[in-house]
Amino acid sequence: MTARVLIVDDILANVRLLEAKLAAEYFEVLTAMNGADALEAVNRAKPDIVLLDVMMPGIDGVEVCRRIKANPATQHIPVVMITALDQPEDRVRGLEAGADDFLTKPVNDLALFCRVKGLVRLKMLTDELRSRTGGDPLGLANGAAPGPGGHGGRILLIDNRTTGADRIRGILAGKHEVTLATSQQEAAEAYAQGDRGFELIIVNLDIEGSDGMRICSQLKTMEQTRQTPILIIVGPDDHQRLLRTLDMGVNDYLIRPVDRQELHARVVTQIRRHRYTEQLRLSVRASLELAVTDALTGLYNRRYLESQLASLIDQAVNRGKLVSVLTLDVDYFKSVNDTYGHDAGDRVLQDVAGRIRAAVRSVDLACRVGGEEFVVVLPDTDLKTAGRVGERIRKAVASKPFNPGPGCFLTITASLGVSAIAAAQDTADDLLKRADQALYRAKREGRNRVISAAA
Missing domain, CATH: 3.40.50.2300 (Response regulator)
Known part of the structure; x- marks a missing residue:
């Protein structure tokens, strides 16, 4: 390095x-x-x-x-x-x-x-x-408060030497929430029972009847503890084990006898640092979600649809499987915005998205591609089955009034078009084009209906 x-x-x-x-x-x-x-x-x-x-x-x-x-x-x-x-x-x-x-x-x-x-x-x-x-x-950079503090942390102490463990808990009591585990098994149980997880793990490397280094190694390989900082307590001459545990990824150490103020300072530093990196991870996750999801409805967006549909079609063609596409347009949606305002229109779209999500499988890709237009990609689904899914969505939209504001109840319907892979050379654009043509036909024939494209 x-x-x-x-x-x-x-x-x-x-x-x-x-x-x-x-x-x-x-x-x-x-x-x-x-x-x-x-x-x-x-x-x-x-x-x-x-x-x-x-x-x-x-x-x-x-x-x-x-x-x-x-x-x-x-x-x-x-x-x-x-x-x-x-x-x-x-x-x-x-x-x-x-x-x-x-x-x-x-x-x-x-x-x-x-x-x-x-x-x-x-x-x-x-x-x-x-x-x-x-x-x-x-x-x-815009003047927000500095990163999170390190007080009030949730700490797991792994130690079965009563005197040392009691002293550590006594020093940290009142400023942090400390849970004591006397073995790796108890530590795993503590993690399983906790709702929010721990922000720091303190391990006495000289725990009786166990290998403290192995405990650290296991903590760094377990999914739920991999990102949790570890602070070890070692003897003053234990340089060899100290080096090896630091190479494992242990974050910090204290030399016995443990100084009260140094313990406080190192605990606060590790918790503050952990909270900051967790905020970064959440921010990265949120950024990734924003890149592929529609901010209003929480469904996938057009960019994600375009990136995934072509891949699903290639996989289906190569493996001899099916893919169907369903396009949906909310009927007379412009009149909702014109009459009740865009806030009411947004709430209608959010409700429509929720009903679509509830009517499809977890493996299906429900997307909002713009305005009142939605697309659902149905892997491993033939045209007839996709038509039934479309009918289920149509009924979900039409069967229950929408309530976009106080005292306002609207009957909303939707028109849907369905298409499926018809030939090995079919592309994403082919499927979407046929589904859109079927959707336009549904609108011409009176709306609030599902039309399947001819193969």
């Missing part, structure tokens, strides 16, 4: 030492000697991670971090504070300023590379999600 790292320190020897270590691991290294230069470099070069000294003249590291995290254009860049101060409150002060992690001088190589690689890996994920949503998925 390689990345662009910005090192910020007012002491040249410190800069050169970190630069040599990171360059030896093939990282691209940028440097700055004060807070003002650091902010300029962050805005100009957009590094993948910032290693930031706390004690600097002028703008100190805490203030630099605060400004990076307050800027919507840079707040997603991980910041690791580096301090010569070994007091927990000083380290926590950096995390509270928005820092993603901290290191204490002299910097331990193991901790340095673990923190850098872990945070860069996370940034790559968030960068990918951000790129899929246009770079500003949460509206931060």
Whole structure:
């Protein structure tokens, strides 16, 4: 793994030492000697991670971090504070300023590379999600509040050492909801019973009677826990297992004896980060849905119809199967808009869409292709069966009055045309054209009817 790292320190020897270590691991290294230069470099070069000294003249590291995290254009860049101060409150002060992690001088190589690689890996994920949503998925550039906080989290603690588990729960009580599991089985049961899932899992690597590393491995492979951050608790000399669990994808660690303030800070940081990435994932999912669905009705849109129908026809022809297409037009819909307004018309279309959805199978593709026009694609369905489906939809539309507003009840009908694959050379356009011709015939013959196209 390689990345662009910005090192910020007012002491040249410190800069050169970190630069040599990171360059030896093939990282691209940028440097700055004060807070003002650091902010300029962050805005100009957009590094993948910032290693930031706390004690600097002028703008100190805490203030630099605060400004990076307050800027919507840079707040997603991980910041690791580096301090010569070994007091927990000083380290926590950096995390509270928005820092993603901290290191204490002299910097331990193991901790340095673990923190850098872990945070860069996370940034790559968030960068990918951000790129899929246009770079500003949460509206931060438009003045929205910064990303979600990390308080009030739902935490699963996996530990069966009573003293240690009670202490962890006691420290987090009142600020987070903590569920204790004493084995992997209990952890799985806790996940199955939870309605919302957990936002952080804390694992004591020295859990009695179990392999803590195997528990972490299983958590990272299970679908329901794969994206949940894991914070492990390890002994001060347990470097080998620490490295291996971090390679598995474990997100963070605490060294025993666990410091109260550091525990709070790391828990909040992991939960905040998890909530942010979950918002990104939801934003990506929403963007994908908007790309293929009609915003008014929730049915698929014309773009999705065009991309899927041709594929379904090719598959059907190659496998000797059938595909039918049903087109629907709401009768006299213009008069609904003209008489009752477009809001009422929109509610009618939403109700029509709901009735179509209820009348077809889950494998069928119900689409709104524009205005009051709908198309339903019926895989593995012959023309006669498709006609019966069309009749079921027609009755669903006509049988119950529509209520687009208070005291307003309308009788709405629909005309439908049906076509099916007639020859191996049939295309999507052929099917849609024949279905439309049948639909026009249904309108000419009085509307509120289903007409099937001749083969």
